[in-house]
Amino acid sequence: MNSGTTQYEWAKTIPCRNIKIHGYCKWEKKGCSFNHDDPSRKPNSETTPVSEPTSASTTFSAESVPIIKTNSGQVKTPVPNSSPLASHSETADTGARKKFNFDTPSFTPTGSMVSKFADLSSKLSDIPAFSPSSATAVPASSGLPFDPESAPIFTPGLQSEAEPFFQQTNPFPINYHLYAGQPPPHIHHHLKPHEKTVSDLFIPNNLREEIQRKNEESLRSISVAQSGLPIHVNQYHSLCPIDQKFETSAKSFGYVSSVYKAMSNLDGKLYTMRRLENVPITSEACFRSVSKWKSLNCANVVKLYEVMTTRAFDDNSLVLVYDYYPMSLNLLEAHFFKIGEKDPELITEPLLWSYLIQLTNALSEVHKAGLAVRIFDPTKIIVTNKGRIRLSACGVYDILEAATKESPKDTLEDLQKGDLQGMGMLLLDLAKSLVFSKVQNLGVTETIPKLTVSDKFKDVLRKLTTQDISVAQLQQIIAPEILLFTNGLQDSADYMEACLSREVENARLVRLFAKLDSICDRPEFIKDGSWSETGERYPIKLFRDYVFHQVDETGKPVLDLTHVVNCLNKLDAGVKETILLVSPDEMSCLIVSYETLRDLVEKSFRQLRS
Numbered sequence: 001m002n003s004g005t006t007q008y009e010w011a012k013t014i015p016c017r018n019i020k021i022h023g024y025c026k027w028e029k030k031g032c033s034f035n036h037d038d039p040s041r042k043p044n045s046e047t048t049p050v051s052e053p054t055s056a057s058t059t060f061s062a063e064s065v066p067i068i069k070t071n072s073g074q075v076k077t078p079v080p081n082s083s084p085l086a087s088h089s090e091t092a093d094t095g096a097r098k099k100f101n102f103d104t105p106s107f108t109p110t111g112s113m114v115s116k117f118a119d120l121s122s123k124l125s126d127i128p129a130f131s132p133s134s135a136t137a138v139p140a141s142s143g144l145p146f147d148p149e150s151a152p153i154f155t156p157g158l159q160s161e162a163e164p165f166f167q168q169t170n171p172f173p174i175n176y177h178l179y180a181g182q183p184p185p186h187i188h189h190h191l192k193p194h195e196k197t198v199s200d201l202f203i204p205n206n207l208r209e210e211i212q213r214k215n216e217e218s219l220r221s222i223s224v225a226q227s228g229l230p231i232h233v234n235q236y237h238s239l240c241p242i243d244q245k246f247e248t249s250a251k252s253f254g255y256v257s258s259v260y261k262a263m264s265n266l267d268g269k270l271y272t273m274r275r276l277e278n279v280p281i282t283s284e285a286c287f288r289s290v291s292k293w294k295s296l297n298c299a300n301v302v303k304l305y306e307v308m309t310t311r312a313f314d315d316n317s318l319v320l321v322y323d324y325y326p327m328s329l330n331l332l333e334a335h336f337f338k339i340g341e342k343d344p345e346l347i348t349e350p351l352l353w354s355y356l357i358q359l360t361n362a363l364s365e366v367h368k369a370g371l372a373v374r375i376f377d378p379t380k381i382i383v384t385n386k387g388r389i390r391l392s393a394c395g396v397y398d399i400l401e402a403a404t405k406e407s408p409k410d411t412l413e414d415l416q417k418g419d420l421q422g423m424g425m426l427l428l429d430l431a432k433s434l435v436f437s438k439v440q441n442l443g444v445t446e447t448i449p450k451l452t453v454s455d456k457f458k459d460v461l462r463k464l465t466t467q468d469i470s471v472a473q474l475q476q477i478i479a480p481e482i483l484l485f486t487n488g489l490q491d492s493a494d495y496m497e498a499c500l501s502r503e504v505e506n507a508r509l510v511r512l513f514a515k516l517d518s519i520c521d522r523p524e525f526i527k528d529g530s531w532s533e534t535g536e537r538y539p540i541k542l543f544r545d546y547v548f549h550q551v552d553e554t555g556k557p558v559l560d561l562t563h564v565v566n567c568l569n570k571l572d573a574g575v576k577e578t579i580l581l582v583s584p585d586e587m588s589c590l591i592v593s594y595e596t597l598r599d600l601v602e603k604s605f606r607q608l609r610s
């Protein structure tokens with residue numbers, strides 16, 4: 001065909017089918033012989049800017065995501081059967097014109113996303129809002145007009161002409177590394193009051209690392225073939241030695257003992273098993289005190305759950321089951337040995353006061369329960385957290401004594417007095433490590449004056465080790481220090497709460513991640529276009545792209561954590577704010593609110609589960 005000439009006169013009266021089908025004819029001025037005087041056409045419709053929002057968007061129904069087939073055969077954008085768009089004067093009467101056509105003058109990027117957004121932002125008010133409507137899919141032929149090609153990528157924050165980049169809606173500087181180390185302190189100095197680093201969004205790295213290490217330690221396991229341990233001991237399985245020394249000498253209790261981590265088959269929780277080999281348990285009477293120990297709840301005593309005898313280890317073992325505290329070390333290991341890379345922690349006077357207060361608390365509770373601790377061995381007190389100690393082998397002596405003796409030698413009162421003295425001796429031993437001169441061979445009364453601690457602490461040590469003092473009297477003497485300690489505990493609780501509040505969003509975000517990923521791109525539904533290529537899942541899929549797969553004007557991935565967190569929080573909250581979602585090929589777009597998206601996610605996830 002020659003441009004500008006009409007070759008076929010007979011065709012002049014026949015309406016051009018391109019106009020019927022596509023809304024315009026791109027050969028109109030280039031030689032097309034057919035009649036282009038379609039009364040429904042507006043002048044220059046073929047030159048309408050492709051980024052014109054009125055022709056760029058469509059509305060979308062939550063309950064039913066109607067389906068349109070594009071010319072390329074792809075099943076595409078949903079169109080509602082009743083929507084604000086239907087009453088739009090231009091779109092209502094030019095339904096056919098706005099169907100997508102590959103021959104439509106193609107969208108030409110204007111250089112950057114900035115200009116695209118700038119065009120769009122001024123027209124935002126023209127984009128009809130999404131309103132959930134019917135649950136029935138609307139066939140393509142009855143679909144509302146939609147020109148996907150002219151729908152630019154859109155980010156809701158781009159309302160301001162002056163601030164066109166969507167990243168600018170984000171309140172924080174971008175940091176792509178979730179777990180990047182803390183920036184050097186001087187960086188903080190230059191931050192404006194409203195500015196934060198990504199690390200401010202999460203719990204401090206050292207705390208996170210500590211918790212992760214504990215989790216790792218909890219998950220550590222060893223095969224039965226390697227450990228030579230039984231597959232299970234009653235309901236406890238997955239036994240793993242905690243004490244790595246594998247010593248077989250009888251130490252603290254006069255019996256060879258070992259400590260294992262084990263999982264209960266009943267509740268799936270981890271417990272600590274203390275096993276003593278070949279204990280001559282002859283009757284149930286040996287376990288007389290066990291019920292009292294089991295009912296004792298104290299923050300400074302490791303809780304005892306169960307005591308049993310077993311032949312699972314091919315001997316007559318006595319097994320005591322306690323709470324499990326991953327990564328804990330006993331006092332000896334914590335302060336006097338280098339364990340792996342960890343140097344022993346220095347003992348200071350504030351730490352000694354803290355230990356004294358915690359042990360006094362333990363004694364007080366134990367004595368109130370009509371029991372006695374009886375052992376103040378530094379290996380039988382564990383440090384479960386920084387500065388937090390717990391008595392770890394309670395109840396063992398009571399059982400051993402009952403198993404080996406006819407009747408107890410000491411009365412409960414004597415044993416309880418002995419506890420105070422035992423505690424004093426333990427603290428004295430710890431305090432000795434502060435002294436550089438040789439005090440090891442001196443008696444108690446000569447050693448105390450040589451200690452490099454305050455007079456008050458020396459006085460307490462003297463009272464504990466050489467005088468008759470009750471727990472109540474001790475509590476009175478150390479009351480001011482208890483208050484100081486309580487103050488520190490409250491500060492620590494506040495700090496932990498603050499850390500927790502930083503991470504509190506993360507749990508719900510993970511749940512959302514899980515849901516989104518469970519719904520989108522399911523391999524078994526790949527052939528079922530109605531699962532995620534159309535229908536109710538399609539907006540979810542587009543939303544996922546909107547959150548995670550944004551690119552900048554050069555096509556480079558935009559890795560903006562704050563955008564991800566913002567979007568997911570809004571989705572979780574189901575806010576009414578609407579966003580425009582555009583398919584990766586820019587052929588489909590839809591406006592949908594977070595509220596609707598949330599309902600869709602919930603509904604689709606429920607469908608998966610049903």
Ligand SMILES: Nc1ncnc2c1ncn2[C@@H]1O[C@H](COP(=O)(O)OP(=O)(O)OP(=O)(O)O)[C@@H](O)[C@H]1O
Nearest residue numbers: 243251252257258259272324325328329330379392
């Ligand atoms: N409840 C517990 N949770 C976690 N770890 C614990 C617990 N009780 C003890 N441990 C740890 O187990 C390890 C061994 O403990 P302990 O020294 O009491 O056992 P042992 O060496 O077998 O005793 P013994 O001195 O009688 O030989 C220590 O590192 C201790 O911190």
